[in-house]
Amino acid sequence: FLLPTCNGGIVSWLQKYYCKIxxxxxxxxxxxxxxxxxxxxxxxxxxxCRKKK
Incomplete structure (x- = not known):
């Protein structure tokens, strides 16, 4: 179970990884x-969907 950090680093990393897979x-x-x-x-x-430029 992960909680979002103040800077959103964990959430951002998970979103990038999820998009990649x-x-x-x-x-x-x-x-x-x-x-x-x-x-x-x-x-x-x-x-x-695609990544925003």
Whole structure:
């Protein structure tokens, strides 16, 4: 069980790692705050988000 740190370092690292293992596919909640939506999420898990530039 992890708690967010004051600077969000642990949360940020987990989000980056999670995005990497997903290969840009949908998360359970759509997409992460540092990502932009490029399509609609579907049950097949097609790519629907990418990192913001």
């Amino acid at each position: 997903r290969s840009g596919q949908c998360t359970l909640i759509g997409y992460l705050p540092k990502e932009e939506q490029i399509g609609h999420c579907s049950l097949s898990g097609r790519k629907c």
